[in-house]
Amino acid sequence: xxxxxxxxxxxxxxxxxxxxxxxxxxxxxxxxxxxxxxxxxxxxxxxxxxxxxxxxxxxxxxxxxxxxxxxxxxxxxxxxxxxxxxxxxxxxxxxxxxxxxxxxxxxxxxxxxxxxxxxxxxxxxxxxxxxxxxxxxxxxxxxxxxxxxxxxxxxxxxxxxxxxxxxxxxxxxxxxxxxxxxxxxxxxxxxxxxxxxxxxxxxxxxxxxxxxxxxxxxxxxxxxxxxxxxxxxxxxxxxxxxxxxxxxxxxxxxxxxxxxxxxxxxxxxxxxxxxxxxxxxxxxxxxxxxxxxxxxxxxxxxxxxxxxxxxxxxxxxxxxxxxxxxxxxxxxxxxxxxxxxxxxxxxxx
Amino acid sequence: xxxxxxxxxxxxxxxxxxxxxxxxxxxxxxxxxxxxxxxxxxxxxxxxxxxxxxxxxxxxxxxxxxxxxxxxxxxxxxxxxxxxxxxxxxxxxxxxxxxxxxxxxxxxxxxxxxxxxxxxxxxxxxxxxxxxxxxxxxxxxxxxxxxxxxxxxxxxxxxxxxxxxxxxxxxxxxxxxxxxxxxxxxxxxxxxxxxxxxxxxxxxxxxxxxxxxxxxxxxxxxxxxxxxxxxxxxxxxxxxxxxxxxxxxxxxxxxxxxxxxxxxxxxxxxxxxxxxxxxxxxxxxxxxxxxxxxxxxxxxxxxxxxxxxxxxxxxxxxxxxxxxxxxxxxxxxxxxxxxxxxxxxxxxx
Numbered sequence: 081x082x083x084x085x086x087x088x089x090x091x092x093x094x095x096x097x098x099x100x101x102x103x104x105x106x107x108x109x110x111x112x113x114x115x116x117x118x119x120x121x122x123x124x125x126x127x128x129x130x131x132x133x134x135x136x137x138x139x140x141x142x143x144x145x146x147x148x149x150x151x152x153x154x155x156x157x158x159x160x161x162x163x164x165x166x167x168x169x170x171x172x173x174x175x176x177x178x179x180x181x182x183x184x185x186x187x188x189x190x191x192x193x194x195x196x197x198x199x200x201x202x203x204x205x206x207x208x209x210x211x212x213x214x215x216x217x218x219x220x221x222x223x224x225x226x227x228x229x230x231x232x233x234x235x236x237x238x239x240x241x242x243x244x245x246x247x248x249x250x251x252x253x254x255x256x257x258x259x260x261x262x263x264x265x266x267x268x269x270x271x272x273x274x275x276x277x278x279x280x281x282x283x284x285x286x287x288x289x290x291x292x293x294x295x296x297x298x299x300x301x302x303x304x305x306x307x308x309x310x311x312x313x314x315x316x317x318x319x320x321x322x323x324x325x326x327x328x329x330x331x332x333x334x335x336x337x338x339x340x341x342x343x344x345x346x347x348x349x350x351x352x353x354x355x356x357x358x359x360x361x362x363x364x365x366x367x368x369x370x371x372x373x374x375x376x377x378x379x380x381x382x383x384x385x386x387x388x389x390x391x392x393x394x395x396x397x398x399x400x401x402x403x404x405x406x407x408x409x410x411x412x413x414x415x416x417x418x419x420x421x422x423x424x425x426x427x428x429x
Numbered sequence: 430x431x432x433x434x435x436x437x438x439x440x441x442x443x444x445x446x447x448x449x450x451x452x453x454x455x456x457x458x459x460x461x462x463x464x465x466x467x468x469x470x471x472x473x474x475x476x477x478x479x480x481x482x483x484x485x486x487x488x489x490x491x492x493x494x495x496x497x498x499x500x501x502x503x504x505x506x507x508x509x510x511x512x513x514x515x516x517x518x519x520x521x522x523x524x525x526x527x528x529x530x531x532x533x534x535x536x537x538x539x540x541x542x543x544x545x546x547x548x549x550x551x552x553x554x555x556x557x558x559x560x561x562x563x564x565x566x567x568x569x570x571x572x573x574x575x576x577x578x579x580x581x582x583x584x585x586x587x588x589x590x591x592x593x594x595x596x597x598x599x600x601x602x603x604x605x606x607x608x609x610x611x612x613x614x615x616x617x618x619x620x621x622x623x624x625x626x627x628x629x630x631x632x633x634x635x636x637x638x639x640x641x642x643x644x645x646x647x648x649x650x651x652x653x654x655x656x657x658x659x660x661x662x663x664x665x666x667x668x669x670x671x672x673x674x675x676x677x678x679x680x681x682x683x684x685x686x687x688x689x690x691x692x693x694x695x696x697x698x699x700x701x702x703x704x705x706x707x708x709x710x711x712x713x714x715x716x717x718x719x720x721x722x723x724x725x726x727x728x729x730x731x732x733x734x735x736x737x738x739x740x741x742x743x744x745x746x747x748x749x750x751x752x753x754x755x756x757x758x759x760x761x762x763x764x765x766x767x768x769x770x771x772x773x774x775x776x777x778x
Binding site: 243247248293294327346376 | 591592593596597600601640642643644645647673675676693694695696699715716717718720721722725729752754
């Protein structure tokens with residue numbers, strides 16, 4: 081099936097585009113009334129993820145409303161540890177919880193790399209179905225959590241403010257932590273390659289918690305495993321995103337990934353000056369701008385486009401997932417502003 | 430009264446010391462059994478803050494256990510908005526809450542700068558009492574939240590993950606936000622000068638939430654008001670600490686402050702290379718290292734001392750407040766390691 085809109089994939093390769101492509105992290109989500117309706121049918125969040133028809137339905141919802149340039153699989157970053165037998169559940173307002181967290185070397189040695197076509201079959205079925213239903217409208221992005229980020233949830237057993245358990249294990253038993261991360265890196269590579277085989281046209285690795293580490297520990301316990309993923313994933317471009325990772329942009333870019341995701345803290349022009357000759361950049365509007373007036377939103381889009389400047393390799397996005405309380409009409413203003421205001425920066429095509 | 434241990438004040442001025450001084454953010458706190466005992470007598474956290482005898486008692490507790498080089502006033506960063514009439518309360522495990530949050534320009538215009546010797550008298554009484562009880566053992570640090578950080582709590586009404594209200598106000602009505610921050614900067618200057626008059630020998634400004642802003646907004650809405658505080662505070666050195674503010678170290682250092690607080694993400698040697706000729710540096714061990722073994726703790730102290738290197742202007746600290754679950758014996762290992770291992774770096778004296 082021919083791809084009708086290839087802006088996103090072209091920008092990922094720093095090739096010329098007519099307008100800057102745009103999509104939003106968590107674009108299928110609670111800010112959309114139609115999503116909340118579907119949620120009522122799927123009993124809980126995991127049922128939505130595990131039922132390919134429902135996952136497909138919510139993946140496509142934002143594309144029916146907005147002229148987005150990419151779709152992203154509706155799923156969770158914690159599917160791999162769940163498939164490893166840790167027993168994932170979500171409590172409303174409390175975030176994820178594992179029934180059987182990983183606490184020591186014996187627990188770690190018991191973990192096996194899940195077969196993506198067995199215990200993660202539901203993800204591959206969702207990818208295939210979404211790809212088919214998209215019918216070439218826009219490309220489909222697959223994703224995974226980073227090994228370090230998966231490890232934090234697996235060791236802590238859920239969300240945490242202090243990361244005391246996972247950091248305690250890391251500081252006290254670094255070799256045990258490396259064993260865990262090695263298993264997870266293998267699992268992520270197999271998982272992402274299976275998503276690509278099922279139809280994903282790009283993949284993104286979310287390193288939600290790499291940013292809580294010191295530079296030394298980030299390079300050792302998070303980035304080195306993402307580098308292995310970049311090397312091991314075949315057949316689709318890879319985007320790496322470390323939340324609060326602006327200190328390490330050069331190192332992230334040097335993994336060989338195609339694009340680096342940015343949060344909103346650094347002006348994208350500064351990031352481009354540092355690494356933009358090597359990779360594409362994805363970002364970087366503060367999601368809170370969507371609470372402001374349409375005029376403010378357009379102004380901020382203009383500021384970010386100007387900061388990136390002329391030329392290729394920019395995928396517009398929020399610097400973090402869209403918030404559940406955002407007005408869907410403001411999202412329309414945002415997406416339209418990116419397309420309308422970006423043409424002048426792409427005179428090459 | 431002669432100060433018996435002036436390492437901390439000397440390091441703040443980048444003057445020679447025999448050993449690197451050390452103190453810990455939240456050193457008077459829940460990890461200490463004696464603190465938990467005192468908490469049982471004071472009905473809640475605010476009662477502890479507002480009763481000078483109890484505030485003094487807990488301030489001195491860690492100094493009785495450990496050879497710390499400074500005491501820090503036991504108080505809360507939200508005393509100013511409470512004195513402005515917002516009605517502060519704390520629910521166990523839920524953090525601070527304001528009964529009457531600030532939501533619009535009318536609310537903002539109603540705010541008056543509190544008289545530190547009236548509604549904040551209890552703070553000044555605690556400072557005087559602690560200073561007297563310290564009897565010159567070590568210097569006493571006073572503190573305040575930064576205007577931006579106070580504003581986030583005042584507008585949100587409590588803790589938040591998304592900062593949607595305060596950022597919505599900032600993006601939509603920047604002038605209203607500047608009016609609020611202007612009032613808060615005036616209040617903080619008066620408050621810190623009153624603490625100094627009452628006996629504080631250094632003051633620290635905690636910018637807990639500056640790090641959630643874009644560079645542009647951080648400079649405009651947070652740092653510019655901290656610069657005014659640095660200019661307005663007289664008679665004691667000023668430490669500025671923006672959590673997650675490593676991107677802006679040069680700008681923070683250029684305010685004229687005496688020291689910059691560092692979180693743990695950046696190696697202190699890198700921070701010193703960037704700004705260490707202008708100011709002292711305070712930090713920067715990951716508080717989670719205290720969960721690790723004594724050997725790990727000593728190793729990490731050695732690594733940070735080596736990263737800073739020879740010479741003056743280092744105040745050892747954690748990169749964030751000590752966690753409530755830490756073993757007090759590990760703290761002893763930490764403090765002793767700093768003193769024991771740092772002598773070689775101060776051969777000038």
